[in-house]
Amino acid sequence: MSDDTSPTQSKASSSVPKSGRRFEGQVAVITGASRGIGLGIARRLNAEGATVVLTARKPEALSEAVAEFPDGTALAIAGKADDPAHRADVFDTIAEKFGRLDVLVANAGINPVYGPLVDMELDAARKIFEVNVLGTLAWVQDAVHHDGLKFRENKGRVVTLSSVAGQVPSEGIGFYGISKAAVSHLTKTLAVELGPDIRVNAVAPAVVKTKFATALYEGREEQVASAYPAKRLGTPEDIAGAVAYLASDDADWITAQVLTADGGVVTAGGGA
Template identity: 50%
Template sequence: MAGVLNRFEGKAALVTGGSRGIGLGIAERILQEGGSVVITGRKQESLDEAAKGLNAGDRLLTLAGNASHEDHRAEAIELAMDKFGRLDHVVGNVGINPFYGSTLDLPLDTARKVLDTNVVSTLGLAQQVWHRTWKENGGSMVIIASVGGLKSAGPIGIYGTSKAALIHLTMQLSDDMAPGVRVNAISPAVVKTRFAEALYVDKEDEVARAYPIGRLGVPEDIGAAAAYFLSDDAAWVTGQNLVADGGSGHTKTV
């Protein structure tokens, strides 16, 4: 139960896109378990609001910037190293989904942007942390993928393609950075956040019926899963993709 465990005492984490939604849920869990956290997001205003809600004093730092900018990623890593003296855990949570429609009509510049932000930037983040500290000191990483990466994704095809790439990247990085660093992915179905609002607002009961657990996901669900993967409880687990979907992925649909 949140708050009972203390798995992150003396540890420091970086959560990208931590000002709301899933990233905020993960940051909150790490803080509850005694860790220190840097959260990022593009808007300082949202970061300030998150910091106010988290009320974690000097165990929480914020940095505004775009996850797809190499300099911003370097600054976020440096902030943790400088103020916390270490960076044990990284959550690559930022993901964008700007296009809804047929993949056959998808502008290729949009495809490049999605793949750049969702995949290339996550790889860049891993490379930068590796060279800055993990090569010597080890650590653990969680990548937020999606059930959209497990099968064809209808009108969000390039998003699904990027998430499939992240699931593969998780396996690749878990090999490349072993034995000192573990890397695991989480693939959520619908979690109640601003990002997914269009999928459930005004029809939540109806949407929830597709879930054997009987409800949609909430950021705390993903926070708990990420905390497990990041912590030593998962010391022998790497390269895995946890499907957190309220049971919806294996129910009979036809």
């Protein structure tokens, strides 16, 4: 599951590869980054040298998150991911302060309902699609078309957050899975359209231990993890490592791919 909320995790210096600071001098924006997977990604990219711009809905949580980063290496801009004015504010601020954008991580996502599709309120489905799919597309569109970011010139990289729920039916989160299937296809289509200047890939997690996914494992973590060949659930750091790889020059010949980060559960016959 991709998300923007989670319990406390380790600080930005954790899990940096021996290869060093692959994002030195680069600027990255991560949506939905006040907690959870998004914050984990911001920590990892920052630890490898990137100046990171974090966005999320709640200013207080976002300010608290940014406070942990070294001075001058992180910036918080609060707003709703599906709000055009917020996206314009983010990209105008990046252009003014840094004059470039190198990495866009479209992590923000929602799932406000749980239950069978047949009983789902259609307004809730529209909102999920608006944020998870159209919001992801809009962030990419705005980054590509903003002259002050030089996203194409910098050989920009986009990493979206999909989910294994978009690969196999998952009980109770059916429309969330549908939206993430759309994100996966959106990712591939954008990669074809934007190459060779911009690479676009996705990471599709299974259950990651965050507040967003609590309902999928709380009180039965050992039972849920038993279906995973890795015999554990994911962590934000697991997903951050995958995102950092796809956003780095180490993946320079990789685009239009969906990297499944699931501890092997889909291959073993499970799902989200």
